[in-house]
Amino acid sequence: MIRVLIADDEWMVRAMVRTILDVADDITVIGEAADGAEAVSLARSTRPDVVLMDIRMPRADGLAATRQLQQLPAPPKVVVLTTFDLDEYVQTALGSGAVGFLLKDATATDMLTAVRSAAAGDAMLSPKITRRLLARFAAPDPGTGRKANAARQLQVLTNKEREVLVAIARGMANTDIATHLHLSEATVKTHVSRILSKLTLTNRVQAAILAHHAGLADDGLA
Template sequence: MTAIKVLLVDDDPLVRAGLRLMLGGAADIEVVGEAGDGSEVAPLVERLAPDVVLMDIRMPTVDGLAATELLRAGEHPPEVVVLTTFHADEQVLRALRAGAAGFVLKDTRPAEIVAAVRKVAAGVPVLSPAVTRQLISRVAGDDPRRDRSRLARQRLAALGEREREVAVAIGRGRPNADIAAELYMSLATVKTHVSRILTKLELNNRVQIALLAHDAGWLPQDEQEARP
């Protein structure tokens, strides 16, 4: 099995040392490099080709949010997991909108950090449905809600009826197997719809689909909140 290559990005050498120690015990993970600032990330990614970048948010020159946006805008970008505290909701949401695969708290248990790296390398966002909903509901983002809703609906208009149903299910935090059961589709068909949604909307991952569905007011809790 090919090892999952990880790049560590944090301005604190002690944090990087701790992460390297945590990940070093996993036979299927290899830490291929470290960076102390977001300005160092793009050249290292080009040279080392990591599968996953563990990215701190606050760094002195270029922060992790800007570095994430830059990476995810390129071709064949690595998955990015933001290292943060849970209180940084607005920053986390910005990172997710930029295409980050999720976030890990800096005080997370070592086994969970290892599991997070494996998940994102396999294409699974590191956000539970409950956490996703909490972030979405607590942070309004940069645009006024009405404008954000209008823009989201315009983008989602490109989807077909079944693709819209799948997008709503993703927004509700449903995994592919549950979506297949709820919508009476085969698992392969669900995966095809997800792939088409990502392509049509030019999104990076399922979290961004969920955010867009929320912005459009497609989720059940949105409908309830909108009632007078």
């Protein structure tokens, strides 16, 4: 059973999310928080597997709460709840330890998939959302040498790891990558772990952005 904590300052959003999650047999909502401080406190006492974390909240916002959660002995997976188009803090949240993000207008299916993926250590990055993220946070930056620098960072990867990285940047989950590259899902998970370790990254979104900077995923994200 996947234990989920919902953190959002709008009670209607919390109610909507709970209603969706309560339908699933493998997911249980163990608490709701109206701000970041309460989210951290509840996470310490209830030990959720996944926290759905809003960013803009009173007292402590989602960014501060996410950073604090990463200090716990067994930190939960944090999925950012965001309106995205209005939220300039998504990249900071991911850099603070969040494993992914979920739009507040996501379908029920996407919300359930995001929770299950996070619990399994696999962030949900659909191609549509990946394109929107990269368009905002990884836009071309001519004249800085960023592409060459990113390409140098990727030199530590094997050919197969590069193939997996491109698939990540194109929004594929581990199961899709396994099918696409004719590998077992366990092998894909191993490759993903090695990629993040070699590149000193904390999540798949950062890996996707780096691949985009290096020009590896241009065809898949155009």
